[in-house]
Amino acid sequence: MPSDIGVKVIVLFHSRSGNTVRIAQALADGARRVQGTTAKVYRVPELTDEAELLAHRHTGTAFAEIQQFPVAQPDDLSAFDVVLMGAPTRIGSMSAEMKRFIDRLGENWQRGDLRDKIGSAFTSASTIHGGHEMTLMGILTSMMHLGMIVVTPGYSDPIFSFVAAPYGATATTKPAGTRVRPSADDLEGAAVLGQRAATLGLWLLRGRTRD
Numbered sequence: 001m002p003s004d005i006g007v008k009v010i011v012l013f014h015s016r017s018g019n020t021v022r023i024a025q026a027l028a029d030g031a032r033r034v035q036g037t038t039a040k041v042y043r044v045p046e047l048t049d050e051a052e053l054l055a056h057r058h059t060g061t062a063f064a065e066i067q068q069f070p071v072a073q074p075d076d077l078s079a080f081d082v083v084l085m086g087a088p089t090r091i092g093s094m095s096a097e098m099k100r101f102i103d104r105l106g107e108n109w110q111r112g113d114l115r116d117k118i119g120s121a122f123t124s125a126s127t128i129h130g131g132h133e134m135t136l137m138g139i140l141t142s143m144m145h146l147g148m149i150v151v152t153p154g155y156s157d158p159i160f161s162f163v164a165a166p167y168g169a170t171a172t173t174k175p176a177g178t179r180v181r182p183s184a185d186d187l188e189g190a191a192v193l194g195q196r197a198a199t200l201g202l203w204l205l206r207g208r209t210r211d
Contacts, residue, residue, distance in 0.1 A: 005209065006036035007201040009194070010080040012072055014044045014087040014097040016053070018062035019124040019173045019182055021069070026187040027084050027122060027169060030194030037198045040080075042072035044087075044101040074104050078113040082201040083148065084194065085139050086122030086169070092131035094123070094138050102142045115147035118201045120193055121167065124182065126174035136168040151200050153193045163189045 009031040013024035021043075028039035043066060046053065053063040077083055087098035108114055121139035125132050140150050154166050162185070169190035171182035182190075 004036070005202065005205050006038060007031070007034060007082060007198050007205060008080045009037060009039040009082040009084065009198055009201070010072070010077060011039060011041045011084045011194070012044060012077075012086070012101070013041065013069075013122075014095045014101075015066050016059050016062065016088065017173070018065060019171060020086055020088050020122070021066055022182050022187065023122050023124060023169055023171060023190045024084075024086055026182075026190035027086075027120075027194035027197075030191030031082070031084075031198035033191070033195045034198040034202055037202070039194070039198070041069055042076065043069045044097050045071050045073075047097050047100060072101070074101070074108050075113075077105075077108065077117075080117070081205060082118040082120075082197050083114070083143075084120045084122065084197060085143070087135065087139070089123050089125035089131040089135040092134045094135050098139070102139075105146060109146050112147070114143075116204070117148050118151050118197050118204065119143035119146075119148035120151045120169075120197045122169035122190060122193070124171040124173050126172070128172055130172070132170045132172075133165050133167055136165060136170070140167060149200075149204070151193075151197045153189065153196065156196065157192045159185060159189050159192060169193045
């Protein structure tokens with residue numbers, strides 16, 4: 001077995017307020033806990049003019065941070081073993097920007113670019129019961145259609161007994177009417193999911209080297 005096997009992880013996100021990008025970064029940090037793993041964080045293309053987002057009084061400061069991340073294109077995903085996708089919950093489903101990116105994966109699906117890659121999902125929503133699980137299931141369903149191997153957190157670690165959902169990493173960012181960032185527990189839950197996805201990606205790669 002080669003000793004230099006390393007898992008390549010991409011964390012693909014859409015974010016406006018800066019909450020979902022923080023979960024993405026925690027997932028990447030967790031994936032890097034697996035020896036030899038490289039994890040890169042990319043954003044999906046915006047549907048709104050970026051100058052408008054920068055000038056907006058609610059999104060400008062956060063988007064200035066988000067804009068520093070590279071923008072992914074569908075063909076970029078073929079270079080990675082593990083694909084983690086996340087977006088804010090909007091009216092009970094993923095943001096239009098993430099849905100648009102997934103809709104552009106048709107040719108990649110036809111070529112089998114995403115077949116047998118590990119996939120996991122993450123999201124944030126303002127309120128409790130604000131659609132977290134619907135959004136996670138929407139992303140996971142898309143991954144299943146693409147032929148990916150879906151990895152969820154389940155209740156596989158003690159932290160998932162009181163944080164996140166069994167379907168993916170989540171955060172509630174306006175639970176009592178006051179906007180907050182994802183908590184330390186939310187971010188640790190995301191890190192544990194990132195670590196789990198990278199671990200399973202490594203196992204899959206090791207198995208393939210025996211073929």
